[in-house]
Amino acid sequence: MIDSNIPYLLGAGSGVDTKSLVEQLVSVEKSVRQGQIDTKRENYETRLSDYGLFKSALSTLQSSLAALKNPETFTAKSVSFPDSEVVIPTAIEAGAASGTYSIEVTNIASAQSLSSGVFAAVTDEVGKGVLTFDFGAWDTGVPPSVFTQNTNKSSVQITIDDSNNSLEGLRDAINGANMGVQASIVNDGSGFRLLMKAESGLNNQLSISVAEDETTPTNNDANGLSRFTFNETALQLTQQQQGRDANLLMNGLAVTRTTNEISDLIEGFTFTIAKDAPGQVVNINILDDKATSEEAIRGFVDVYNEFLTATKNLTGFNEESGDYGSLARDALAKSMLTKIKNTITQPVAGNNGVLNALTNIGIRTELDGSMAIDETVFKKAYADNFPAIKGLFAPVTQSSADKIKVTGFGNDTIAGDYDVVITQAPEKGYFTGATIGSFPVDTTGKDYGLVLEVNGKASGTINLPAGQSYANGTDLAAALQQAINSDPALSANKVKVSFDTDHLVITSDAYGATSLVSLTSVGADVAELGLSAGTGTNGKNVAGTVNGEEAFGLADVLLPAFGSNAYGLKLRILPGATSGTVSFSRGIGDTLDMLVADFLGSQGPVRTREDGINKELSELDDAQDALDRRMEAYQARLQAQFTAMEAIVDQLNNTRDYLEGAFENMPFTAQRR
Structure with a gap:
C-alpha cells in the first residue's frame, strides 16, 4: 500500500501532515469509548482477582474445620502406664473408656506345637491318605490322653496323594488349608522334622487322625502317613508345647483370652501381654485427651x-x-x-x-x-x-430408646428432635425343623448331608463331622451351625442354629423380606435330625413413622421420608423397639464446613460470580473488537477524504504554476524580480 503521506514528505500537495492529522482525529474519536472499556476492564479484572483472594480465604477457613467437625477430636484419649515388660499398650482409640485399670497376668496364652519324627530329606515320601484335623482341648497330662472337641470349629481334611506325597508337600497342604495351623520344616541337626503350630488357646489344640490309602491301612502306627497321628488312640507326633489360654485379673476380676493380643477387655484399648507375672500388678490410666x-x-x-x-x-x-x-x-x-x-x-x-x-x-x-x-x-x-x-x-446424634440407633445423617438433615414410632419390628427369615426322635445323635456311617439356600445364596453340601456323637440338641445345633457357617459359599450369609424344645431352628443373620432359609437337598438320614427339603419363612422389613410421616424400611434400617426435615437420618431398629425420640445437632464446625463448601461448590455463589465477571470481560473483548473495527473504518474514510483533497490541491497548484508561466512569457510583460 502506498503511504498517503508521500506528498507531504515530498513537499507537494497542501503541505499538511494528513497522516498525523488523521491519527489524531481517530484518537480523539476513540478516546471516550476506549476509556469506558478500559475502566470497566480494570474494574472487572480487579474484582475477579479479589474473588480469587476471597475464595482462597474461604478455603483456608474450611481447612481449619476438618478437626473441629470431627467427633473423634473431642473423644481422643491418652494413656499413662509404667514401663513394663508384662503389659505393653499397642493402640488406643477415640472414645476409649476412661478410667484406671489394674492388670495382673497370671499366665500368657500359648499355642500347641507338635513335631514329627526325623526325615532324611524334605522330598521323602510321607505316605498317602487323608488327615483329619479336629480342634479342641487336651488334658494337661504328659503326654495328654483325653481330648474334648471344640464344637464351634469344624474338622478339616487334607488329602495326600501322588501330587504331594513328600514332607514338603504335606507342609504346603497344611498351610494351604488356611485352617489356622502353621506348618514348617526344621532341621534339628539329626534330620528334617515337620513342626506344626496351632492357634493359641486351650480350645484350639489339634487332634489328628489318619485314614491311610493302603491295602492294609493301620492308621495309628509309626509307618506311612500314620506317623502324623495325634489322637486319643495314638500319639505318633511329639507335643513340644501345650496350648493354653491367657489368664488375667482386671481390677480383681478373673478373665481368660485365647490370645496375647487383648483388644476386647477395655473398650477402645489394645495391649499385648508378654510374660507370666503372677502377683505383679500393672496400673493403666486412660484419660480424656483435652489438648x-x-x-x-x-x-x-x-x-x-x-x-x-x-x-x-x-x-x-x-x-x-x-x-x-x-x-x-x-x-x-x-x-x-x-x-x-x-x-x-x-x-x-x-x-x-x-x-x-x-x-x-x-x-x-x-x-x-x-x-x-x-x-x-x-x-x-x-x-x-x-x-x-x-x-x-x-x-x-442421640436416641431415647436403646433399641433405636442413629447410625448416620445427611447434608439435608435439619437439626432437631424427631419422634419415631415402630409399627413393624424387623424380623429374620428362618427354617423350622420337625421333632427329633431321640438322642444321642451319632454321625458314624450316616448321610447327614444337606444343601441350603440362605438369602438367595446356595451352599455346597454341608456335612456334620464324621464319627461324632451329640448327646443333646444344644450340642447338635452348635455343630450344625459351625458346619454351615464354614461353607465358603455362605461367607456373607451366616446363620444361627438353635434347639427349641424338641426341634432345630435355622435362622438367617440378615433381617428383611429377602431374608430366607430353605433346604434344597437333603441326605438319606437327615430326617433323623427333623429336617427335610422345603422353604422356610421370610423375614420382614421394619416399618414405622418419623414425626408422623411414613418412613421407608429396608431390613432393619428405617429412613425418614424424602423431603422431610429428618431426611438423611439413618436409623437401625432392633427387635423389640416400639417408639422413641431421636435428636440431631450438626455443631458449628460441620454447619460452617457445609456452608463454605456450598460457597465454593461448582454451582455455588463464588463460581457463579466468577462466571458472571468472566462473561462481562468476554463482552468487553467483543466491544473492543467492534470499536477497533469502527475506528479502522473511520480512519480509512478520513484518509480517503484527505487523499482526495491532496489531489485537488495538487491540481490547483499545477494550474497556478501554468498560469504563472504563461503570464511570464506574454509580450510586453515584465519579469518578476
Whole structure:
C-alpha cells in the first residue's frame, strides 16, 4: 500500500501532515469509548482477582474445620502406664473408656506345637491318605490322653496323594488349608522334622487322625502317613508345647483370652501381654485427651480472625491502599460473610445442652467482628463440662430408646428432635425343623448331608463331622451351625442354629423380606435330625413413622421420608423397639464446613460470580473488537477524504504554476524580480 503521506514528505500537495492529522482525529474519536472499556476492564479484572483472594480465604477457613467437625477430636484419649515388660499398650482409640485399670497376668496364652519324627530329606515320601484335623482341648497330662472337641470349629481334611506325597508337600497342604495351623520344616541337626503350630488357646489344640490309602491301612502306627497321628488312640507326633489360654485379673476380676493380643477387655484399648507375672500388678490410666480439641478450637479462632482481616480489605476500607476494596459494593460477597458470622454467633440448632453457643465457653465476638477467648471461662468450661463441648462443634446424634440407633445423617438433615414410632419390628427369615426322635445323635456311617439356600445364596453340601456323637440338641445345633457357617459359599450369609424344645431352628443373620432359609437337598438320614427339603419363612422389613410421616424400611434400617426435615437420618431398629425420640445437632464446625463448601461448590455463589465477571470481560473483548473495527473504518474514510483533497490541491497548484508561466512569457510583460 502506498503511504498517503508521500506528498507531504515530498513537499507537494497542501503541505499538511494528513497522516498525523488523521491519527489524531481517530484518537480523539476513540478516546471516550476506549476509556469506558478500559475502566470497566480494570474494574472487572480487579474484582475477579479479589474473588480469587476471597475464595482462597474461604478455603483456608474450611481447612481449619476438618478437626473441629470431627467427633473423634473431642473423644481422643491418652494413656499413662509404667514401663513394663508384662503389659505393653499397642493402640488406643477415640472414645476409649476412661478410667484406671489394674492388670495382673497370671499366665500368657500359648499355642500347641507338635513335631514329627526325623526325615532324611524334605522330598521323602510321607505316605498317602487323608488327615483329619479336629480342634479342641487336651488334658494337661504328659503326654495328654483325653481330648474334648471344640464344637464351634469344624474338622478339616487334607488329602495326600501322588501330587504331594513328600514332607514338603504335606507342609504346603497344611498351610494351604488356611485352617489356622502353621506348618514348617526344621532341621534339628539329626534330620528334617515337620513342626506344626496351632492357634493359641486351650480350645484350639489339634487332634489328628489318619485314614491311610493302603491295602492294609493301620492308621495309628509309626509307618506311612500314620506317623502324623495325634489322637486319643495314638500319639505318633511329639507335643513340644501345650496350648493354653491367657489368664488375667482386671481390677480383681478373673478373665481368660485365647490370645496375647487383648483388644476386647477395655473398650477402645489394645495391649499385648508378654510374660507370666503372677502377683505383679500393672496400673493403666486412660484419660480424656483435652489438648487435641483445645488445639483445634484455638487454631480455628486464629484462622477465623485471619479470614476476617483478609476479607475486610476486599469488602471494606483497605487502610494500606487508602481506598475501598473492589468487593465493597458486591452484595453477594457481603451476604456470604454475613452468613458465616451468623453461624458463629447464633446458638447451635438442635443442641439443648448447657453449652450451645461459643459464648458459653468464653469465645466472644469483638466490636470489629473478630473472636477472642476469655481464658477464665474457657478453662472452666473444659474443667466442668468437657463432654458437652463436643456438641458445640461436631455433629451429635442421640436416641431415647436403646433399641433405636442413629447410625448416620445427611447434608439435608435439619437439626432437631424427631419422634419415631415402630409399627413393624424387623424380623429374620428362618427354617423350622420337625421333632427329633431321640438322642444321642451319632454321625458314624450316616448321610447327614444337606444343601441350603440362605438369602438367595446356595451352599455346597454341608456335612456334620464324621464319627461324632451329640448327646443333646444344644450340642447338635452348635455343630450344625459351625458346619454351615464354614461353607465358603455362605461367607456373607451366616446363620444361627438353635434347639427349641424338641426341634432345630435355622435362622438367617440378615433381617428383611429377602431374608430366607430353605433346604434344597437333603441326605438319606437327615430326617433323623427333623429336617427335610422345603422353604422356610421370610423375614420382614421394619416399618414405622418419623414425626408422623411414613418412613421407608429396608431390613432393619428405617429412613425418614424424602423431603422431610429428618431426611438423611439413618436409623437401625432392633427387635423389640416400639417408639422413641431421636435428636440431631450438626455443631458449628460441620454447619460452617457445609456452608463454605456450598460457597465454593461448582454451582455455588463464588463460581457463579466468577462466571458472571468472566462473561462481562468476554463482552468487553467483543466491544473492543467492534470499536477497533469502527475506528479502522473511520480512519480509512478520513484518509480517503484527505487523499482526495491532496489531489485537488495538487491540481490547483499545477494550474497556478501554468498560469504563472504563461503570464511570464506574454509580450510586453515584465519579469518578476
